[in-house]
Amino acid sequence: MMTAAKLSTQHSAPTEHDLEAQIAEAARFVRRHTIASIYRATSGHPGGALSCADLLACLFGAELNIWPTAVNDRFRDRFVLSKGHACPALYAIGAYHGFCDKADALNLRRLGSPFQGHPHVRDLPWVETSTGSLGQGFSVALGMAMGMKLQKINARAYALLGDGELQEGQVWEAAMCAAHHKLDNLCAIIDYNKLQSDATNDVIMRLEPLADKWRAFGWMVFEIDGHNIPEILATLHRAASTHERPSVLIAHTVKGKGVPYMEGSPAWHGSVKLTREQSVDALVALGADQHEIKELLDV
Amino acid sequence: MSDNNAPALIGTSGDSLREAFGKALTNLADEFPKLVVLDADVAGGTGVHHFRKAHPDKFIQFGIAEQNMVAAAGGLAAVGMLPVVTGFAVFLSRAFEQTRLSIAYCKRNAKIVASHPGLDVGPDGGSAQALEDIAAFRAIPGMTVISPADPKEMELATRAMLEFEGPVYMRTGRSAAKRLFGDDHTFEIGKGQILRNGRDVTLVACGVEVARALEAAELLETDGIDARVVNMATIKPIDAKLLKQCAAETGCMVTAEDHNIYGGLGSAVAEAVTQGHPCPIEFVGLNDTFGSSGEPDELAAHYQITAPFIAEAARRAIARKGSLQ
Secondary structure, eight states, X not given: OOOXXXXXXXXXXXXXXXXXXXXXXXXXXXXXXXXXXXXXXXOOOHHHHHHTHHHHHHIIIIIOOOOGGGTTOTTSOEEXXXXXXXXXXXXXXXXXXXXXXXXXXXXXXXXXXXXXXXOOTTTOGGGOSOOOSTTHHHHHHHHHHHHHHHTTOOOOEEEEEESGGXXXXXXXXXXXXXXXXXXXXXXXXXXXXXXXXXXXXXXXXXXXXXXXXXXXXXXXEEEEEXXXXXXXXXXXXXXXXXXXXXXXXXXXXXTTTTOTTTTTOGGGTSOOOOOXXXXXXXXXXXXXXXXXXXHHHHO | OOSTTOOOOTTOOTTBHHHHHHHHXXXXXXXXXTEEEEESSOHHHHSTXXXXXXXXXXXXXXXXXXXXXXXXXXXXXXXXXEEEEEEEHHHHHTTHXXXXXXXXXXXXXXXXXXXXXXXXXXXXXXXXXXXXXXHHHHTSTTOEEEOOOSHHHHHHHHHHHHHSOSOEXXXXXXXXXXXXXXXXXXXXTTOOEEEEOOSSEEEEEOTTXXXXXXXXXXXXXXXXXXXXXXXXXXXXXXXXXXXXXXXHHHSOEEEEEEEESSSSHHHHHHHHHHHHSOOOEEEEEEOSOOOOSSOHHHHHHHTXXXXXXXXXXXXXXXXXXXXXX
């Protein structure tokens, strides 16, 4: 965990309000960047990237003890995007915090670009592990948490999971294992946007009662609004002080959040091609002005 | 689970490859301070019960959940540990994709050691006999695949695997294995060894089939056929140089493995030989069939992977010499 000072460029101590405003700005950047990179790539998964933008902004802005200048520091926290298809949002928040170049990160899904269609640790060390097969990143984060405990490294491992991802049996193998081994340095965050590739979770494979499932597996469970920045920050803080139990944040979110025509529609889950008109509409909805739109889409 | 007062494991032998592996790993623990051993509730079967007893703090129980175990090994390696995943070959195959993504694609220094491969499993039957693992794991880019032949070689291979930087899949074995090598034996990843010289045919084998290939060479000798025997303990990367040399010098080959003939040692040998010095090759292994219950030697005879069948394949290969344009 880091203090609010990390983000601040001011000399005076930042207030909580400053921090929240900075994180909200980072989340807006992530959403705009996500739309622009998917437009440029002519493919990508916008819905689930937009739904986790506030969670990523909070993690990178105030929770994770990570530094662009020390991506191999053995005492750093580890963040794994287990729902790897949301990587345009990960690349954007990484770019925002200086882990990669902002313009480079717009070069998504192209031959020779390290910004592959799913994150690859051998291309971008700061993504910590390669993901794209649901369920695996969570287990990798568990292994990281375990390995840090064995080496008495006082750092935490975080995994951001999709809700559809919870249908993978491996997730529940890991959930059982983390509680059994009392991995209180492991934190799962579920981007619970209720939609998956083809339809709602309820239609494809029901997840509820979800909080009860995690409790039954021995986890400390927090249910939050995944777009409420103060609530996310406060809950991450509380989760970090859990003893002898792993913690999970079930973050209720809206798929496609911030782009009205995408919100709540599974059509925008999958890898889609955004037209110029759709991209401009989205960026306008995200508060971008004409100059920013031109810069994001054309330069 | 206590190791004391436990019922004797049926079929356990101090000379099995799994026991040799478990003991070697136990003895090497102090030399590799980051070593951790991962188990899916089969420690008594894989030989790592020795390790658990000696180094309980470096032994991690994952329960019967191989997918989580293998991906977690990727995480352990990512934070600097040296994870050795252990389990039965068939069950580790269910974590094939975890091996692919979270270990091999990430280039993690993690090891997977699979006991109970092939017909060597015996009475547990067809469901328990992995006949596809070499083919599957060999197909993963950057994966090293090893199948040692005897307890001494297993001991040396265990050290070599830990010293090697990168992902490794290693086969052990369930049944009592014949001792083939003495204390002067050496092992190097990627190197085949000529165990017996000969000029008429080369028998290339791995794992339990090496002993049978040596026996086949003796059978052939009584017919006046001079067979060379190569122990190819590393299936990937295969020792192409040695294979091309043997192809040139003996003019034909037989491969022998306790595995499906599709995709395993035989395929790896053929890939190397046909790119260097094409010659007739006969394949001894499971002919695209599953196994069944029975004692290992009975099964080996039934599925035609014993010495007489290797010898017969050698005669066929010799008869085909000169048939290639």
